[in-house]
Amino acid sequence: MTKFSSFTSAIPVLLAMATPPLLAQERVEAEVYAETSEAISAIAYTSDKRFFFTYHPFFNPAVKVAERLPDGEIRPYPNKAWQVAREADGSLKNPGTYFNWVLAAREDGAGTLWILDSGQAEPRITPKLVAWDTKNSKLKQVIYLPDGVTLPESQHNDFAISIKHDLIVISDEGIATGPKGDKAALVVVNIRTGESRRVLQGTDFVMPDLDMPMVMDQGTPYEKTVPLFVGVDGIALDREEEWLYFTPLNKTSVFRINIARLADFSLTDKEIAANVEVYADKPANGGLTIDSAGNLYLAEAGTNTISVIPASTRQVRSYTSDKSMVWPDGINIGPDGYLYTAAAQVSLSSTFNGGETLNKPPYRIYRFKPLAEPLQGR
Template identity: 45%
Template sequence: MRIVITAAIAAGFLAAPFGALAQEAAEPMKAEIFAELPQAVGNITFTPDKRVIFSHHPFFSPDVRVAELNPDRKSFKPFPDASWNTPRPGTDRYLDSVLGLRGDENGVVWLMDMGQRTPLTPKLVGWDSKRNRLHRIYYIPAPASLPESQHNDFVVDLKHRKFYIADEGIGPGGDGSKAALVIVDMDTGAARRVLQGHATTRPEDRPITVDGKDLTVPGKDGKPAVIKVGADGIAADKDFRWLYYAPLSGTSVYRLRIADLIDEGLGDAELGAKVERYAAKPNNGGFSLDARGNLYLTEVEAKAVGVIPAKGRQYRRFATHEGLSWPDGVSYSPDDFMYVSAAQLPQAALFNDGKALNKAPYYIFRFKPLAPGRIGH
């Protein structure tokens, strides 16, 4: 996620405190350092031939928005090329601000351009990594996008020919209260916004606390404002029957039948009534589901990746590392590992009285999941 000033919103949604529900019986494994890089990594995805593609975290305004890891695992080259990472007048055929990205089984790498730096209309850019050419661009104009939108993680559903996007609602001027899900049709390009401001998409009234300190930024009144983030993690099961999602700032994971989500005959009230509370969780970033329905999520406050097993649905920490500061996206690779970034956001100057404590190297970690997952998700 990219931090933008937020303010308090309504209280949370029928969930017990996470600390009372966390299961620590199984000892978490130690994640393996896979790559050491000079800039902060946001999210990671893969191509079928095992190329590693990642976003540089937009919080730090990188010149190269999206990169491909070089074989030395210490350097990168712009992806898909330098031109797509270079703003140019008179066109929007470039990447402006990217965090979320996903690869699919056909070798198309999908890039979620939030369009916040220029600004531009948000868009999904599909790059065909096999043929090295543009596959398609899907625009997400108003009313599917709002001025407060911050489109982040998403799901590529080739079965139903849809994208499902989590809009955190903390773009310029946003406080998370208008967070929502956005559905984009792959065939028509039509985009629609659902569950805006619903209790399951907006953030709960709880801070993000790292090393005993709440993350705050100056509010409009000059006083510290606690950061809270709406709909962020999002994933689908292997059969695309269920969509799982959650606000970053919140104690619950929710799920919704995809058949209901894509039913345009359902209004927001009817759709919201079909959402299920799935499990308890801590404040978290990205999601990934393996083939057995185990849900992995990054625990942003604790240098850990957790898992909610399909059996029992009780959260526990799964992989940790002392260098896993602000784990953001988690994604499955064709080499049978899951990969996770560490962006060091809590060490940024904004959260440390103007003194930047973040520094290179920035790590990509990996660990073995309980079961295989879906490439790039």
Template identity: 35%
Template structure:
């Protein structure tokens, strides 16, 4: 018989081989990720009422964070998703709910959907103004030290009276953030924030690449309305490629995916009309609430009208990857995890009161799911 060290080494190599082959779970996988659905979709978390997730962000150490969609009326603004379908208010009791007038520097989140991790431990919240605090904000939270990192204010006239700061892309290479401002549709624009100086500018307002197209948002046979009118939503999905060369975006109510070089967005000498000439149409896509991208130029799409997730490849062609009427009932936002999977938050948003004649027909659970990327990507998008 050989010694115990031999058997320990043999067991170690067998374990590594099984992880590589996908036979056992690696430490990067959530503890309940084994709940597999058809087409390789895995359920990461099933969340109760009050946790109607919006967008999602994942840090380099695998922590999962979600904004909570205000359309459902929850008092919470953001959560951390923990193993075993558990959550905790995030960042803390002061910042995870609405601000109070007595709070120093208005601690708290007014109305946050956009949430993104920068790959260096900072979680960025994109916070909308409200009637008591008419300034948008970018709020950086240090997830390693659990302290406030930075607040950048986005005041008028940088934002309009009908501003709706929806989503963001972080340019870790050039120290910038790009924001999608839906702004009532016809006033939609991108906002470019220089993190080195805090200076920001509004670009491409009313360009065809940011305003909604005249197409109906039909989900489960129902034409979705915002108030009395059919929903027509401007620029919302936005992401940045792993090389930080291109920003990809488009109106939610749109059939085209656009892109523009980051160097052009950051060039303050390029006026708006000339900047619009540098926008490229990348390809086809359906009505979408969120996008992300891998290193081969595959842009993943939340295909909300088909209860699906799809991809537009670098040829510009769109195809559906996964379709599931129950599990993919309004996939909202994406995040790339450190394990090579793409994560998504699913929230049944079309069943929320503002989009459903004042009634909440959504039913728990609300899901965080994941699926394997077509090609490798990196966290922070």
């Protein structure tokens, strides 16, 4: 899930990113679940079987967060008022009463829909987490991410929720002001107290590999290499709420840390870094999720493929793909025991194709069967 600024443009293929070898094992089919008229960045399915999603902020959508009803109707969530920054008279609203720039949303498994607002659209606002009680249709909590926790370079991308530790951990890609996410970090938030901190900034665990530019639309006539270097992006928490997995997009390693270390605000950044370990090799990826058996699923950047890292082997392999699944990103649980992802076609936008707009509706939501039961609230 990535915002791109005017610094990027489509350029000829220069380099190819190294991809770990894939194991020759069975793949599954990716099927189209639904189609929309605008691009989607993330899906959030609730414990009471409601289907929410965020429209991709790269395309400046009028509606930021929506709910898809069982009959297919799509409604702004929680209402139209939360989608606009100004009152009828043109005055700016209180920034805690509207969405500005939303990439990700997740439900915690207990009826609270958490929405991550990075605040990057003009007029910019302080980034925040917004918690909605979906069962009673009311605002539950707003937690701001203040200066110091948030930097000018911050682009808060995705997050994982630990009810056990009263914690939300956010991946900050660090590319809001330029093409190099060299100030990427994890942001840790105690959802009970509202206390937050920024950790691991500048470490190898969250930084992109600056010798690994992004290759988009691989194997198609639109293939191009773009000098975009995205820091920590994908993030996921296992069933036991023990291990937090995270991945810089432009890097070939999955990292993990015991989330209890992040929950301990007395630990120094150096002590936290000492507890991070390399888990597995991977291709360049954005979206990341995990199932109940600890298998990781990755949305490969620049391809139409979802790969998997089985817990039993820690060896990445291709799992599902579709030629029309252009720019899959966030992966999450949905109806009927499937995992869901949306193809936002970001790489076909005019930004990356010499000013020519190649992206177009319909924008598809895909689903596929995971190796084990998907996790609610992950």
